Amino acid sequence: MDGTGITNCIRHLRFHQDEMTQQELADKIDATRQTVHAIEAAKYAPSLELAFRIARAFDRRIEDVFTYGMAAD
């Protein structure tokens, strides 16, 4: 639940995707806005399936979005 060690660049990707809101991303990946917020803040580590859905929403590979053990941005 801590999401330790997993960082991501979702905020950056949202910004470059016509400033997509957290809610818009949440709707795309079948999650709640609060979960998107928690993932972005690295407070929650998503499941592999959700991580794939997020990567797919940005048309990226999973390793382009999530990084383990080092800062993504």
Next chain:
Amino acid sequence: MSRQEVYSWASLLSTLAFAVFYVAFAFGIPSVFEPFQENLIQALVILIFVDVVFQVVIELQRYKGGRIEKDERDEKIEARGFKMAYYVFFVAVVVLVGHLFTLEVVESFASEEYLELMKSITLHYLVFVLILGSGAKTLTQLVYYRRGA
């Protein structure tokens, strides 16, 4: 605040209302509150009414909007809540088994009044364990929601 968090708050409110209601009717209202007895009962009834309305509104909202209500994070947080409730129930069952065992031992030489008292205590104990388990579950959920984890 997510829908699930709102639901957790409503659930905690229900548990507290039920606990107060049970204590008031099982043991009587404390003498300090006796002058306000009528107001207390009114407040309790209003609290229960608000809680019921709140939960009905939440359920009705569920069918509107088309947005997802509960995702994997909510389920994980709920699982943590259930885990905490399990610990509470486990300890409670161990204590109850010990109590029943002791009762079995003293049954032969204890007075009838004492045994009757022990039976009623067991009933109250079970109700409190139910309230405590339910409260532990919702409190754990709320802690995780508040922490944003």
